[in-house]
Amino acid sequence: MADGRVVVIGAGPAGLEAARLAADLGARVTVVEKKQALGGMPISANYAALTHGFRSAEEAMGEMISAVVDHPNIELRTSSQVTAMSGSAPELSLTIANGDASEEVSAGAVIVATGFRHFDPGRETQQYGYYEFPDVITLADAEAMLKADNFVRPSNGEVPERVAFIQCVGSRDRQIGNEFCSKVCCGISSKQAIEIRQQVPDARVFIFYIDMRMYGYWENDIYWPAQEQYKVNYVKGIVTEILLKGDKLVVRGED
Amino acid sequence: MADGRVVVIGAGPAGLEAARLAADLGARVTVVEKKQALGGMPISANYAALTHGFRSAEEAMGEMISAVVDHPNIELRTSSQVTAMSGSAPELSLTIANGDASEEVSAGAVIVATGFRHFDPGRETQQYGYYEFPDVITLADAEAMLKADNFVRPSNGEVPERVAFIQCVGSRDRQIGNEFCSKVCCGISSKQAIEIRQQVPDARVFIFYIDMRMYGYWENDIYWPAQEQYKVNYVKGIVTEILLKGDKLVVRGED
Incomplete structure (x- = not known):
């Protein structure tokens, strides 16, 4: 040149x-x-x-x-x-x-190499109440809490008894024009599920998914350990809404 | 240099x-x-x-x-x-x-850039009778028939009434030491399912899968058209064995 x-x-x-x-x-x-x-x-x-x-x-x-x-x-x-x-x-x-x-x-x-922005489910979809319920958080929110070794319910600062991950929020979603698979969320969710089970051993962790799209090294590094060693529950199904019942969130879905 | x-x-x-x-x-x-x-x-x-x-x-x-x-x-x-x-x-x-x-x-x-070999299910797994039943074929076998525009049952040369794809044969399989996802079969199977429906419109086509791992361009180019335009049936489940009944194959599986 x-x-x-x-x-x-x-x-x-x-x-x-x-x-x-x-x-x-x-x-x-x-x-x-x-x-x-x-x-x-x-x-x-x-x-x-x-x-x-x-x-x-x-x-x-x-x-x-x-x-x-x-x-x-x-x-x-x-x-x-x-x-x-x-x-x-x-x-x-x-x-x-x-x-x-x-x-x-x-x-x-x-x-x-200008990077990316995290998806904002409160702005793009109102379905899961991200702006409504403090205990509905994103992977990015969870990541920051995990880094601080302080994974709690934002609403009251207590450790959660149950944690549910919802996959494909903002991806594979024709309603908002994102038709593609964003390719990393399955891996990151499963990684966080392991970290939650390490930091909050009494919490039960669920991952609701359409297809778990983990491949290559993720299969052995994350996917199998999450299920076998850390007892994360993978549930095939789409969550349709999140409701507040008392001070707890209820996750409603279809198989 | x-x-x-x-x-x-x-x-x-x-x-x-x-x-x-x-x-x-x-x-x-x-x-x-x-x-x-x-x-x-x-x-x-x-x-x-x-x-x-x-x-x-x-x-x-x-x-x-x-x-x-x-x-x-x-x-x-x-x-x-x-x-x-x-x-x-x-x-x-x-x-x-x-x-x-x-x-x-x-x-x-x-x-x-020395490439790869196709997986041989007859040598590595006896489960599906690849060496036993002429109508059990691999993606590579199907590809050659599709290229020749002659997609038939090898046993009798007739067009098939029903075609079943089984995913993850030889990959994500600890029994044979291939623990990884081979990453392309979901896409290729779905592509072939479309081609079969184009060449043999009366055939019903099923894809048995653990997770459909299609991403990026495959989502819109193949995954949705296969389901919506070509009416390919995606069935979540693992096929456990293939049996011969009369001159037809029976696929047995679990959900």
Whole structure:
């Protein structure tokens, strides 16, 4: 390329790894991250353990961050955003803005690793009362509690007696236009089910699913241990609604 | 790399695409294929239509083969095998044998794309009588019949009234040591179910499954059309045995 520089947009797992690899191959790399902190969603959303291997997200991301921060070929631009790009590869020109300041950077290639947003079931579906009942939570909410080793009912701070996971909320759902399978929720739910059984051994845990779509390493790392070692109950069926009865939630579904 | 040459072992879809890409990036490439023909399993095993898009396997592979055969940076070694390799990247030395002849090739990198073998249910599991009943066939057997537009009962050459697919034969099976999900059978079975309904419209088609693991493009390209447009019957359950009753097979299972 005309200019050996590679600009990586986003400093989550994908961006960090892309930056490190390109720099190891000899490219000069600029990483642009809109947040102040590096590490992306696993850090900003307080992920607990990652699949596979159940490694601490903080520890695993810490290693990836160090590899980039300490790399002689990599420059970091945090709290920054790419606001304009012109030209075409391998002669690109980018504007990187940091607050009121901005700089022009020329690059031979740009790697876009801008990540994703978690699905918001309160905004997209009203079915399960996410905005209505404090004890209806998302995988992301649960992940943060598991990381803090404080998995409780948000409504009263007590540990739950029963926990129900509902799969395919926001995916495989034609009503809201998301027809695809998001591919990771089966694995993450099952991972969290194991963590709940580790942190709250008296809780019973149920996973309501259409199809459990775990494959590859998940089969042996998570799927079988969840059932056999941690006694998680997998129930094929779709949950149709969640109601409040006394101070407890009732999950209604169909097989 | 010390020598710009890349050696690709295997001329199936992965090897052909890797060779083309490396050559487009400027590397000199040698493709080594043990068979006389290029194209790998889709050609040698007579695949019908590929996912996604239901394109003819012959046509799609033909394009990939042409791109490699006509490429000025690519040399082909068919009916050949790599029999020895020494050194370490980027200074590798390989021996390529063709019958009694052999040549030494130096390379900076080697891409191994040696493919896979189809699972043989007759050798690995006796459960379903693959070697016993001619009308018990594999996905690969069905694929060849579908390609020939001649989907019949091998025992008598008649079109079948009912067709049952059994999922997870040879995968997710601890008894034979294959604990993983092989990840493609749900998609291929559903694709074939559609093709059967197209070629033999009077046949009823059943798919017995543990979990349907289709995701991404398969969801809309195959999974929903199979159910809604082609009326394929998905049945959750494990088939325990196949018996012969008169001249027909009986499928016994549990829900």
